[in-house]
Amino acid sequence: MNSEILPRYTHWINGTATEWDGEFLPVMNPATGETMSTVAKGTAEVVDTAVQAARHAFENPKWQRMTGNQRGKLLIKLALLIEQHSKTLATMETQNVGKVLWGTTAEIKDSVELLEYYAGAAATFTGETKPLPSHLGITLHQPVGVCALIVPWNYPLMLAIWKLAPALAAGNAVVLKPSELTPITAFALAELAKEAGFPDGILNIVNGVGSEVGQALLEHPKVDKVSFTGGTQTGKIVMATCAKTLKRLTLELGGKSAAIVFEDADYDAALAGTLFGIYYSAGQSCEARSRILVHKSFYDQFVADFADKAKKIVVGDPMAKGTQMGSLISLQRLEVVNGYVEQGVQEGATLVCGGKRLMEGELAKGAFYAPTLLSNVKNSMTVAQEEIFGPVAVAIPFETEEEAVAIANDSRYGLAGTVWTTNGARALRVTAALKTGLVGVNTIMTGQTGMPFGGWKESGFGRELALETLKHYTEPKSIEWYYGTKPLNPFGL
Ligand code: TXE
Numbered sequence: 206m207n208s209e210i211l212p213r214y215t216h217w218i219n220g221t222a223t224e225w226d227g228e229f230l231p232v233m234n235p236a237t238g239e240t241m242s243t244v245a246k247g248t249a250e251v252v253d254t255a256v257q258a259a260r261h262a263f264e265n266p267k268w269q270r271m272t273g274n275q276r277g278k279l280l281i282k283l284a285l286l287i288e289q290h291s292k293t294l295a296t297m298e299t300q301n302v303g304k305v306l307w308g309t310t311a312e313i314k315d316s317v318e319l320l321e322y323y324a325g326a327a328a329t330f331t332g333e334t335k336p337l338p339s340h341l342g343i344t345l346h347q348p349v350g351v352c353a354l355i356v357p358w359n360y361p362l363m364l365a366i367w368k369l370a371p372a373l374a375a376g377n378a379v380v381l382k383p384s385e386l387t388p389i390t391a392f393a394l395a396e397l398a399k400e401a402g403f404p405d406g407i408l409n410i411v412n413g414v415g416s417e418v419g420q421a422l423l424e425h426p427k428v429d430k431v432s433f434t435g436g437t438q439t440g441k442i443v444m445a446t447c448a449k450t451l452k453r454l455t456l457e458l459g460g461k462s463a464a465i466v467f468e469d470a471d472y473d474a475a476l477a478g479t480l481f482g483i484y485y486s487a488g489q490s491c492e493a494r495s496r497i498l499v500h501k502s503f504y505d506q507f508v509a510d511f512a513d514k515a516k517k518i519v520v521g522d523p524m525a526k527g528t529q530m531g532s533l534i535s536l537q538r539l540e541v542v543n544g545y546v547e548q549g550v551q552e553g554a555t556l557v558c559g560g561k562r563l564m565e566g567e568l569a570k571g572a573f574y575a576p577t578l579l580s581n582v583k584n585s586m587t588v589a590q591e592e593i594f595g596p597v598a599v600a601i602p603f604e605t606e607e608e609a610v611a612i613a614n615d616s617r618y619g620l621a622g623t624v625w626t627t628n629g630a631r632a633l634r635v636t637a638a639l640k641t642g643l644v645g646v647n648t649i650m651t652g653q654t655g656m657p658f659g660g661w662k663e664s665g666f667g668r669e670l671a672l673e674t675l676k677h678y679t680e681p682k683s684i685e686w687y688y689g690t691k692p693l694n695p696f697g698l
Pocket residue numbers: 355356357358359382383384385413414415416418419420423434435436437439440442443457458459490491492592593594
């Protein structure tokens with residue numbers, strides 16, 4: 206296809222799409238293998254322009270004087286506009302990410318709900334007054350300033366909103382950096398934010414590759430805070446770079462989360478939940494339950510039933526009704542995923558199902574990988590320790606509750622987990638013992654609006670989706686106001 210006639214995405218600065226005479230990168234539809242548009246490959250200069258625009262807009266007295274209620278109103282208008290355009294946005298997202306349309310539709314619905322949540326919270330996140338000896342203590346929560354929001358490709362619009370909603374509710378200005386693979390819906394978001402009435406410069410977008418524009422954002426002296434979602438390796442670079450200027454930082458990184466299926470679990474619910482927990486979004490979720498720990502007494506049966514159902518998952522055109530799993534983000538990622546599966550088998554795991562690229566008919570054009578299960582996995586194997594980020598589950602047997610907890614915690618990650626049990630006391634013991642930020646009991650639906658989302662250990666730090674998230678986008682200030690009758694004069698001079 207002639208790239209001249211494809212839609213082109215540049216940058217969004219000061220309320221408008223910029224001109225760009227630099228390089229463009231192709232943007233792919235991973236399910237069809239077609240180039241669907243091109244995106245500007247930004248530079249440090251464009252980052253500087255965007256940050257200056259954000260700084261200018263942030264310092265504008267009109268924005269500074271806006272109340273939480275007024276910012277909340279803008280967020281509500283944005284939520285309504287996104288709701289009105291949800292079909293178009295979901296279609297764009299599906300075509301760019303390769304994930305099923307019902308999935309992207311649900312993500313947009315959740316994003317609308319999150320905007321509404323922070324719209325309500327914007328006016329409530331105020332300081333406190335504290336009586337002190339001869340002083341009145343007042344705390345203020347003031348916006349940090351310019352926030353760089355760096356998001357990955359697996360949930361492009363939703364994760365942008367996870368960051369943007371609390372940042373704007375708290376009164377900041379933002380520069381959003383979408384993944385170079387999935388820049389499309391961010392642009393639509395910027396247009397809708399303008400229509401909602403956000404002042405120009407409050408929301409800016411820079412496009413390009415992480416090592417250039419992402420890095421330039423991290424190094425920019427006028428960026429006050431960075432909120433990053435992505436891989437753990439990149440997260441470490443982000444943290445080291447932010448340390449140079451002590452930027453405020455939150456990191457939401459990878460995971461290798463465990464679903465523990467106890468002998469007293471509701472078998473059918475656990476089976477359905479563990480399948481969805483890994484194959485939703487083709488396993489490309491940070492909180493995917495990629496390790497399935499199953500009690501020894503029914504391990505073989507569970508593995509057989511799981512594989513039986515995994516083989517029935519409808520993989521294909523993510524736009525088609527009835528498809529249950531779409532494509533991976535790229536053929537390059539598919540090769541990485543396949544490499545892990547091969548390594549698992551070399552290290553002694555048994556390939557029960559999947560383990561191959563799907564090439565029948567139209568599928569050959571895209572990055573489709575069969576839902577895969579490896580059994581007889583030891584937790585020390587690479588496939589149990591590293592984040593594969595694809596539709597690959599590993600099944601590990603255990604005998605006792607203590608052993609299950611020890612296996613689940615034997616990971617450098619600590620994002621999520623699920624406990625499948627009908628024993629309430631056990632649920633309480635195990636949820637308390639897991640070293641993760643999120644735990645589901647008989648559910649994989651963690652990460653709902655209002656519940657703090659984030660990891661322990663190498664899964665990062667900071668929490669999204671909750672009221673406390675506003676703390677990450679504000680600086681607290683303590684004011685101590687003396688009201689004694691005599692001037693304070695400790696030196697007696
Ligand atoms: O992510 P990256 P990638 C994991 C998953 C996946 C691996 C690699 O295991 O296989 O990470 O994926 C920007 N300074 N997750 O390579 O590199 C980049 O442009 C600043 C888990 O796609 O982390 C993109 O916008 N920014 C994760 C964003 O960082 C940089 C979701 C994420 O890219 C940068 C995605 C730099 N030096 C992948 N380098 C999750 N937590 O869900 C890159 N970027």
